[in-house]
Amino acid sequence: MAGCPATANDTDEHILNPQQCHVKHVRGKGRGVFASRAIPARTIIEVSPVLLFAKDEYNAHGRHTLLDHYAFNWRDGRMALPLGLGSLFNHSEYPNVSYSIDTTRDCIVYTSTRTIGPDEELCIFYGHNLWFNPVDVPNESGSTSVTAGSGQELDEWASLAGIQASLPDQGIPTALLAGNMDDDDAIDEDDLPFTWKRLSLDKEEEQINDIELVQAWVVDILDHKHIATMLRQVWLKRSGLETDALSHLKRIRRQGLTSTLLLCTSPHAPTLPGDTALGAPYQVSVPCNPALTQTSLHLKNTYWPTVFTPRRKWEPEKWTRGKLKWACNAIDVLKQECHKAATSDELPIVAFVPSPYANEDDLPQSVVAYDTRTSTCHPLRHAALNAIRKVADFRAAQPTPVRGDATQNQSGSQYLLTGLTLFTTHEPCIMCTMALLHSRMKEIFYMYAMPKTGGCGGVACVPALKGVNHRFTIAIWKNSYEEAGDTVVLPTLDPEIDA
């Protein structure tokens, strides 16, 4: 790499590739790759062909040279030196670029994991056994500076030899490959590479005693000519009674000649306008939820006319091709990181919280976390718990809190993972599942079920328990065990272990 003309001058900027990246000098790191313009998430930034060295040849010669700072472990034991920009991505604890190996073309593909701003440095994650003191500047603001042994907990895993190359992309869903498709196109449920877990609690209230009710204020409308005014909701809006809380109910109930107007659920009777002929407000029981089935609709209508929404509560929003790409990328990260973990003494359990697909501002940096209970001799250092902690630490370190104000952050609200998705190699144990519920996680994907210890349907399904104050969507990645290829199956885990 030292002779590469594009990078020979550390201070000059050169437009180097189709994504218009350039190389410039970064204090404490040497050269680094920078975006010359905004790069959208999931963009292929660079495809670097590699030079491959036989293991013996490399151990005899290459390992003792500067090459060792640039070489990747190839899957078959050879060492690979990426050409082009591939050798110049620096390391970050919060990488904005992931990479995968294409063994058919002998190259490494580098992809953005989130939107990258102009002049932001592009970094990959080398692993935890670094041979240098990292200067970690995840973005242009340069707010984070982590050096080994200062502030980093010693709970990381070790023994990576050089940069560990990742696995090739496997089993790309046909839905991603179809031509002429837009990222906004909806994907058929059958084409999704995962299945949702149906929470039994979500079965519809189809017995009269199962219907959840709430007390609401209503008023009889004595003079029918006022109904039109009421229905246009001018007065309701003005009086603050038009809220979403009762949007699953119809506003007017007609019984014989009597029309009754639904008002609100406040503890005290609302004040009504004096210029309309209305009776005194009174309370009735109304359903808390919309009707999901015809049977339930029929029963709920006996309390109050209810809206029919056949969409199941457990059914997440429709998936688009763009979101599917985002999820597949997250699973690739899990596979890469799991293989790295397997070369250490830690359990090969990995959790990954990517920047959310729809709203990157909720977590501008993706977070990877490992199970570190072995190295820390701490039984609670599970991957999912470490991930929650890492998100909280990241948010706490932000100059402007990502969510809420500074006071809220001090009170621990940075531990709330509302709207975020956790991808994990193994079904989280009961303890982690409970922690994820407390954190208000939006959805969880796991690759391997843990029937003896899992808390998302394995030995128990914590989110389906009565009394928990939050639920999240659970999805299981398909074909984790039967992936094509010979060396792709993830390292195994003792089924008795709580992941």
Ligand SMILES: C[S@@+](CC[C@H](N)C(=O)[O-])C[C@H]1O[C@@H](n2cnc3c(N)ncnc32)[C@H](O)[C@@H]1O
């Ligand atoms: C693959 S090279 C990356 C390109 C390198 N900066 C250069 O100028 O050639 C790996 C080397 O970059 C440096 N490096 C990478 N990430 C770094 C970081 N976060 N902090 C400090 N040095 C880093 C280390 O010297 C490491 O051996």
